[in-house]
Amino acid sequence: GVHCTDYSDASGMLLLDVEHKCWSREMLNLCGVREAQLPPLRVGDVIAFGRCGAYSVTEGVAVFLSRDMPRVALCRDGNFTLVVCDRRAQHLPDAGGRSMTLTSLSFYLLVLALLVLYYLVPKRFQWVVLLIGSYAFYAFVCLRYMGFIVVTTLTTYFGARGMDAMTAHMEQTVAAHKQDWEREERKSYKKRCKSRRKALMIATLLLNFGILAVLKYYNFFAESMETLFASVGLTVSLGHIGLLLPLGISFYTFQSMGYVLDVYREKVPAERNVGKLALFVSFFPQIIQGPIGVYDQLAHQLYAEHRYSFDNIRYGAQLILWGFFKKLVIADRAVGMIHTVAGAYTDYAGTYVLLAALVYALQLYADFSGGIDISRGVAQMFGITMGENFRRPYFSRTLTEYWHRWHISLGDWLRNYLFYPLSISKAFLNWGRHAKQHLGNHIGKVLPTAVASLITFLVIGIWHGASWKYVAFGFWNGMVILVSTLLQPVSDKVVAGLHIERKSAWYQVFSMLRTFVVVLIGYYFDIADGFRAAMGMMLKSVTDLHLSQLRPGAVLEALPLTRYDWCVLLFGTVVIFTASVIQERSQRTIREILDEKCLALRWAVLLAGIFAVVLMGVYGPGVQASEFVYMQF
Numbered sequence: 001g002v003h004c005t006d007y008s009d010a011s012g013m014l015l016l017d018v019e020h021k022c023w024s025r026e027m028l029n030l031c032g033v034r035e036a037q038l039p040p041l042r043v044g045d046v047i048a049f050g051r052c053g054a055y056s057v058t059e060g061v062a063v064f065l066s067r068d069m070p071r072v073a074l075c076r077d078g079n080f081t082l083v084v085c086d087r088r089a090q091h092l093p094d095a096g097g098r099s100m101t102l103t104s105l106s107f108y109l110l111v112l113a114l115l116v117l118y119y120l121v122p123k124r125f126q127w128v129v130l131l132i133g134s135y136a137f138y139a140f141v142c143l144r145y146m147g148f149i150v151v152t153t154l155t156t157y158f159g160a161r162g163m164d165a166m167t168a169h170m171e172q173t174v175a176a177h178k179q180d181w182e183r184e185e186r187k188s189y190k191k192r193c194k195s196r197r198k199a200l201m202i203a204t205l206l207l208n209f210g211i212l213a214v215l216k217y218y219n220f221f222a223e224s225m226e227t228l229f230a231s232v233g234l235t236v237s238l239g240h241i242g243l244l245l246p247l248g249i250s251f252y253t254f255q256s257m258g259y260v261l262d263v264y265r266e267k268v269p270a271e272r273n274v275g276k277l278a279l280f281v282s283f284f285p286q287i288i289q290g291p292i293g294v295y296d297q298l299a300h301q302l303y304a305e306h307r308y309s310f311d312n313i314r315y316g317a318q319l320i321l322w323g324f325f326k327k328l329v330i331a332d333r334a335v336g337m338i339h340t341v342a343g344a345y346t347d348y349a350g351t352y353v354l355l356a357a358l359v360y361a362l363q364l365y366a367d368f369s370g371g372i373d374i375s376r377g378v379a380q381m382f383g384i385t386m387g388e389n390f391r392r393p394y395f396s397r398t399l400t401e402y403w404h405r406w407h408i409s410l411g412d413w414l415r416n417y418l419f420y421p422l423s424i425s426k427a428f429l430n431w432g433r434h435a436k437q438h439l440g441n442h443i444g445k446v447l448p449t450a451v452a453s454l455i456t457f458l459v460i461g462i463w464h465g466a467s468w469k470y471v472a473f474g475f476w477n478g479m480v481i482l483v484s485t486l487l488q489p490v491s492d493k494v495v496a497g498l499h500i501e502r503k504s505a506w507y508q509v510f511s512m513l514r515t516f517v518v519v520l521i522g523y524y525f526d527i528a529d530g531f532r533a534a535m536g537m538m539l540k541s542v543t544d545l546h547l548s549q550l551r552p553g554a555v556l557e558a559l560p561l562t563r564y565d566w567c568v569l570l571f572g573t574v575v576i577f578t579a580s581v582i583q584e585r586s587q588r589t590i591r592e593i594l595d596e597k598c599l600a601l602r603w604a605v606l607l608a609g610i611f612a613v614v615l616m617g618v619y620g621p622g623v624q625a626s627e628f629v630y631m632q633f
Contacts, residue, residue: 100141102288102374103327110137111378115313118382123305130302130382131275134284138247145246148215152208153278156256159204160263160270160277166197167266201264205257212253215245220466248287250463254413256281259295261417268296276303285378289371291389291409298386306383318591319377321609326370328617330572334363337561342527345537350544352558353537357520360527362573365394368407392580397511399480399518410463414456423452442489450485454478464526469534473525480518568616575612 100106114133118126139146170193174186181189222238229236259280262268271277280299286292293299306312341348341356348356369390376386389408396402403411422428428448436444454475461474484491500507521538528534549558556563579590586593594602 100137102371102378103324106140107137111381115381118306119308123307126305127276127279127303130283131279134279134282134287137284138282138287142244142247145244148211148246148249149252149282151211152253152256153274153281155204155207156260156281157271157274157277159200159260161272162200163197163263164270166193166200169193197264201260204260208253208257212249214241215243215249217462217466224468248289251290251292252281252287254410255292258292258413258417262295271299279303283379285375286386288375289368290375290407291372291387292413293386293409294412298384301384304383309383312383313381315591316377316380318606319373319380321377321606321613322590323370323373323375323377324613324617325572325609326366326373326576328613330569330576331363331367331370332618333565333568334359334561335367337559337565338363338527340560342533342537343529345528345533345540348558349546349549350540350542351546351549352555354541354545355550355555355559357523357527357537357541359569360523361394361516361520362569362576364523364526365390366572366576392584394516394519395512395580395584396515397508399477399484399515402515402519403477410460414459418459419452419456422455423449428452443486446485446488450482453485454482457481467530469525469528469531472531472534473522476522476525571616 100110110133114129118129121129135146138149170190174181174189177186219240222240225238226236259268259277263270271280276299279302280293280295283293283298283302338356338360341352345353372389376388379386387409391405391408393402393406396405428451432444432448434444435447438444439447455478457478458471458474460477461470461472464470464473495502524538524541525531525534528537548554552563552566555566561569582593583589594605
């Protein structure tokens with residue numbers, strides 16, 4: 001029923017000039033988008049549909065760029081808005097591969113084929129099956145950029161082997177000259193050898209982090225510099241790189257460089273088999289969004305011989321089902337509303353902007369932790385136990401505790417390889433001693449570690465994306481922890497003066513709510529289009545807040561979710577909260593608890609989970625599950 005002038009380019013992009021106030025049902029089905037996700041149309045709106053992709057919008061032209069999820073762009077009054085998307089528009093070309101997400105049928109056909117081969121081949125070749133499967137998965141999804149992961153693997157391999165060889169040669173040389181070298185001569189020789197090892201380690205880090213930095217941050221740097229020059233009247237063009245981020249580059253780069261640093265510290269020996277190291281770098285269940293593996297915890301499991309175990313299949317399937325529930329029932333149902341509001345927050349009352357942020361807290365946790373559950377479940381089927389990446393983060397009583405419970409593998413990586421080396425470095429220790437003399441013992445003691453923590457959080461922010469809003473996200477978290485650390489004595493005095501018992505139930509609940517508010521403020525930077533938009537959304541949330549607008553009828557009229565959608569989200573929230581409370585109190589997994597129950601109860605819970613996903617999940621013909629939020633990193 002839509003009269004339009006259409007245009008299809010070689011990439012399949014379709015532009016529609018809509019002259020009626022309705023959406024094309026045919027186009028909605030083509031894109032896999034539900035009408036409830038989209039804002040009402042006005043006469044003269046220009047709509048850009050694409051089955052999978054982000055958009056570069058220049059002078060009213062939307063260009064189809066990638067193939068990951070449904071996208072719909074809306075042009076109103078000359079401005080384009082992505083109304084269904086998971087990330088901002090980027091100047092990026094196609095990846096040269098096809099879609100295979102953790103919720104796609106093709107992915108589980110691959111898993112099934114690999115499982116059969118894995119348990120049929122001689123056990124000494126099981127790791128080879130995993131390597132072939134991992135590279136087949138990567139080639140299927142991201143063939144054009146496969147060279148980057150190969151370069152990282154080879155430079156990591158030769159860098160680690162080179163450091164090991166230097167250490168072995170040094171020890172042999174020192175042993176051979178034990179009788180004729182003086183103590184100072186031996187010391188000088190060791191120092192030169194260690195300097196060469198350090199130089200090789202730094203070169204390996206610079207090369208791989210340099211690749212990540214150029215691909216992920218050069219365009220952001222170039223645009224920022226061009227804006228800076230333009231502010232002083234200079235026109236400078238630094239160019240842009242037209243490349244996609246290779247799948248999982250942030251994850252496999254951090255994982256590989258963690259291994260390089262462990263070899264340098266002589267914590268682990270260098271792997272001699274390049275194929276085995278390639279498997280450690282590319283293991284397919286975790287390449288999409290982690291968790292970031294540690295070599296001495298993960299590698300031996302990848303290379304070990306595993307007997308078939310029905311318990312591993314059962315436990316893995318249960319984790320996958322739990323991940324499907326989070327992703328398909330909760331996250332994918334909420335994502336359209338969140339981005340619709342965030343993309344046009346000025347059109348919504350502050351009440352609904354705040355409500356969208358609250359729903360985002362649920363959606364992000366369900367999306368990210370659900371994806372990790374699926375990854376861990378698939379790995380479990382192969383007898384491989386990957387590290388836990390979430391531990392009920394919204395039960396945290398402080399922001400520091402939150403970051404020990406949220407994205408645990410990234411936090412551990414940054415603590416081990418950035419925060420600790422910084423905080424105990426000679427420069428920081430000298431700074432601490434100087435601060436004690438001028439600012440007192442407490443500030444002198446905690447200031448260096450607090451600043452190291454701030455730097456770490458700035459890195460966390462930048463890791464999440466090339467945008468000033470992510471820098472602000474890291475700065476916000478770092479500054480909250482820095483200020484709270486410096487003011488800890490003041491806080492202790494206030495609590496003591498008011499006779500507050502920190503362990504009391506009401507204070508624990510208050511601390512959790514306080515921490516959640518701090519976390520929620522950070523989320524505004526994540527969902528907004530930019531830093532200014534994030535500040536505008538926060539301001540509107542507190543200055544345009546009207547509780548009367550939370551009436552069910554008002555919410556249904558204002559936001560693109562149906563009554564059924566809200567009921568499903570409420571149901572999902574109750575399920576996740578109940579499971580989290582049980583786990584927090586018992587410090588055990590739901591699977592472990594269910595194993596002790598009768599067979600009838602176990603089957604009842606399993607069937608309830610299956611029916612919940614089948615009946616309430618967002619999937620089916622014409623619907624493609626949205627990409628996982630952390631795939632973009």
